[in-house]
Amino acid sequence: MTVNRRHIVLGIGGGIAAYKAAELTRALMEREISVQVVMTRAAQEFVRPLTFAALTARKVITSMFAGSSEDTLASAVEHIRVAQEAEALVVAPATADLMAKFANGLADDFLSTMYLAFTGPVVIAPAMNTNMWTHPATRRNLETLRGRGHVIVEPGEGFLACGMVGPGRLAEIERITAAVLSVLERRRDLAGETVLVTAGPTEEPLDPVRFLSNRSSGKMGYAIAEAAAARGARVILVSGPVHLCPPPGVTTVNVQTAEQMRAAVKAHFEDATIVIKAAAVADYRVADPAPQKIKKGEGGLTLRLEPNPDILSELGRMKGNRLLVGFAAETGDPLPEARRKLESKNCDMIVGNRVDRAFGSDDNEVVLALRTGEAVELPRASKREVADRIFDHLLKLRAALPATK
Numbered sequence: 001m002t003v004n005r006r007h008i009v010l011g012i013g014g015g016i017a018a019y020k021a022a023e024l025t026r027a028l029m030e031r032e033i034s035v036q037v038v039m040t041r042a043a044q045e046f047v048r049p050l051t052f053a054a055l056t057a058r059k060v061i062t063s064m065f066a067g068s069s070e071d072t073l074a075s076a077v078e079h080i081r082v083a084q085e086a087e088a089l090v091v092a093p094a095t096a097d098l099m100a101k102f103a104n105g106l107a108d109d110f111l112s113t114m115y116l117a118f119t120g121p122v123v124i125a126p127a128m129n130t131n132m133w134t135h136p137a138t139r140r141n142l143e144t145l146r147g148r149g150h151v152i153v154e155p156g157e158g159f160l161a162c163g164m165v166g167p168g169r170l171a172e173i174e175r176i177t178a179a180v181l182s183v184l185e186r187r188r189d190l191a192g193e194t195v196l197v198t199a200g201p202t203e204e205p206l207d208p209v210r211f212l213s214n215r216s217s218g219k220m221g222y223a224i225a226e227a228a229a230a231r232g233a234r235v236i237l238v239s240g241p242v243h244l245c246p247p248p249g250v251t252t253v254n255v256q257t258a259e260q261m262r263a264a265v266k267a268h269f270e271d272a273t274i275v276i277k278a279a280a281v282a283d284y285r286v287a288d289p290a291p292q293k294i295k296k297g298e299g300g301l302t303l304r305l306e307p308n309p310d311i312l313s314e315l316g317r318m319k320g321n322r323l324l325v326g327f328a329a330e331t332g333d334p335l336p337e338a339r340r341k342l343e344s345k346n347c348d349m350i351v352g353n354r355v356d357r358a359f360g361s362d363d364n365e366v367v368l369a370l371r372t373g374e375a376v377e378l379p380r381a382s383k384r385e386v387a388d389r390i391f392d393h394l395l396k397l398r399a400a401l402p403a404t405k
């Protein structure tokens with residue numbers, strides 16, 4: 001691999017549009033991107049690997065298992081090596097079958113195995129017959145892949161090889177190339193940053209078995225941590241109790257109460273250059289949690305609550321040059337509260353979301369209140385896509401505000 005040259009893997013699936021991957025390979029190489037081609041077995045029924053070997057001057061990977069003459073450790077773990085070297089995985093054309101395999105984590109050939117081993121950005125350009133494209137199974141797989149933050153270059157409409165007219169045609173080569181270039185540009189734009197993210201609810205104990213909490217799923221904070229890591233940041237995720245797997249490459253600190261979250265955030269604050277507080281921290285805790293399980297009595301039970309520390313306000317007072325982002329979850333229009341919090345807590349951005357549209361969902365629809373005074377509405381999208389948009393706006397904001405307070 002040439003040093004400093006951007007390098008991607010181009011996975012080619014077994015569809016009629018496989019021949020267009022040759023044109024895509026050339027378009028990418030003309031933009032100084034080196035391309036390692038991986039073809040599925042079905043793809044080789046449509047185009048010969050020789051075409052791509054000649055275009056890229058590289059061996060095309062055509063199977064998981066090398067022949068006996070290549071029985072070495074290097075060939076045995078090639079999918080890992082290839083995954084580590086690539087800055088992006090581009091799949092064009094992506095068959096319905098490949099999308100189903102990726103969505104469900106099947107790994108029965110080189111491309112699907114490499115997909116699982118790959119932690120960088122993924123661009124998927126599907127192409128298939130209209131009925132396959134609109135089938136509920138394909139739609140569900142598409143949403144799963146989108147939810148992982150993969151960039152989907154939607155197929156165009158037109159005359160298809162099967163004789164149908166409708167959506168399913170591989171997107172124009174220029175559109176796929178533009179998507180790859182934008183992913184590569186974004187790829188390392190958080191390199192050198194340390195991003196501290198909080199996520200999930202807190203649990204405030206009443207006694208050793210009961211607690212007060214809220215419905216936060218942690219999905220937004222986890223998506224933010226995943227996006228930051230994918231863009232090259234060092235990421236520390238302070239998480240309340242959730243049912244999610246920590247994103248790869250992220251340092252996770254698990255906490256239960258608001259007080260523990262505060263301590264964990266403060267312990268990592270010094271190193272952080274960007275702090276995003278997506279956790280739904282309980283405003284109140286039980287003033288005197290019982291050391292033993294509270295027994296059921298005859299009458300009612302009165303709990304005395306006391307306020308938890310306002311972590312965001314504390315961070316706002318000590319933020320220095322860090323970018324500080326808070327969240328406002330409201331049952332009504334979130335913008336007025338987002339703007340109020342922005343000022344009162346000395347933040348650079350408040351992400352306002354509506355409780356009914358955000359909590360527990362895989363999607364989100366938010367408004368960003370920015371220190372510049374602007375408000376930006378982000379259309380409904382997967383939480384992972386929203387996370388990327390938040391970072392896009394944060395980086396723009398930093399450029400517009402060279403000396404944040």
Ligand SMILES: Cc1cc2nc3c(=O)[nH]c(=O)nc-3n(C[C@H](O)[C@H](O)[C@H](O)COP(=O)(O)O)c2cc1C
Pocket residue numbers: 012013014015016017040041042043094095096097098127128129132
């Ligand atoms: C002539 C022909 C054309 C095909 N075109 C497509 C296509 O455009 N998109 C698709 O998803 N599957 C298409 N298929 C079906 C795939 O080849 C089949 O699902 C195969 O298992 C895909 O393997 P892969 O995903 O490993 O490449 C086509 C099959 C044939 C025989």
